[in-house]
Amino acid sequence: MPKERILVVDDEPDMLSSCQRLLSRSGYEVKVAPSGREALRMLKEESFDLILTDLRMPEMDGMEVLRLSREQSPDSAVIVFTGYGTIQDAVMAMKSGASDFVTKPFSPDHLLLAVEKAAGNLRLAAENRALKGQLEERFSFDNIVGRSPAMREVFDAIRKIADTNANVLITGESGTGKELIARSIHVNSGRKNRPFVPLNCGGIPEHLVESELFGHEKGAFTGAAATRPGLLEFASTGTFFMDEISELPLNLQVKLLRVLEDRRIRRVGSNREIEIDIRLISATNRNIQQMVKEGVFREDLFYRVNTFVIHLPPLRERMDDLPLLAVHFLKRYAKSTSKVVEGIAPEVMSVLKSHAWNGNVRELQHVIERAVALTTENVVRLEDLPDQLWRGADEGTGEPSPEERSHFDLPFKDAKEAMIESFERKYILKLLSKHKGNISRAAEGSGIDRRSLHRLLVKHRIEASKYA
Known part of the structure; x- marks a missing residue:
């Protein structure tokens, strides 16, 4: 080049x-x-x-x-x-x-x-x-970002099944974006102008789940001061999304199965049946087939909810998508905070690529949101990342940090210059933090004359006043 x-x-x-x-x-x-x-x-x-x-x-x-x-x-x-x-x-x-x-x-x-x-x-x-x-241009689908083969398969699946009424089961680890996929299926379907109603089955106390799903009549139980429709009623003519369906209690699994078969519900405390028209999309981060074998998830319900299965891979298995995702979140949070942040430094991208991302896309999203909030430049730098992402895991082990490992991919001369630049910047940041932004004390404490320190501050675009 x-x-x-x-x-x-x-x-x-x-x-x-x-x-x-x-x-x-x-x-x-x-x-x-x-x-x-x-x-x-x-x-x-x-x-x-x-x-x-x-x-x-x-x-x-x-x-x-x-x-x-x-x-x-x-x-x-x-x-x-x-x-x-x-x-x-x-x-x-x-x-x-x-x-x-x-x-x-x-x-x-x-x-x-x-x-x-x-x-x-x-x-x-x-x-x-x-x-x-x-x-x-090419690598996004309703705010879902990806160009890896696995994500292209997901996009193809959404296009094929969106405009049907088939029930869909989305599987994948926490943080992979299962609700985003569910919403994408909804907005690309014939029900797009009708309600999309989500329910996290693991986020509601067990004794309240039935009332949330089916609604209740006035006086049905202590505290039921008024009649209240359930979420299934609100979702009628639209899409009902049950996140973490594997957490649904067994007694309610039976009732949900009946709803899917009869398309009718009864509110708690009522004998009157109400017809509903829903498309069910469910999601789980657990091995639901194993749960069927263990008897904690009904087999007949399993076959009802998984007419079509979409599996979302963890971020560590789609690392080709990481740069696109990082820039996607950078644009989003720069816009929402009205900050001019135009890019991500190469050493930062190297560190991001070397991280395990056990929290998947959600973890990356939070890291970029934090970086945009903290940066004082138009580019995200290493000090804008959480310490444990690029330092903590390797401190005291004698092993190079992710930042240092990224330098080993460079020719010797370039790696040497990059390490010197990195050292200068980190040293000055620590120095200013220690002396609370006082340049005279920082110069005295480091043995650097004020003029040289000023030059380094300008070179690395560091504002001492931010550490006062």
């Missing part, structure tokens, strides 16, 4: 030639401009992924180049060169849209690190745009 196209802007010929030589050797396509005006002329004629510009130039300075380049090429990343005496100008440039700054004089490694970091962010943005495009 070809590397990024770079435009270097500087009024010093030696700087232009050295940057062009260094970056070209690293595989980048590099062009140079000796002035701001020449750079803008080139930007009108061709596109560049990265623009490196000096801040102090005659006629048109770097701030003007930054402003105009953002107008002409908003997707390009801009890195500014600055002298030691103009750090404040660099900070202003960052606030105006520059992605990073490099202080003159700089070493080749320092420049390459800054360029690779900016290029990596560009690739990340492109990957996230691609994932969002996939979400919108």
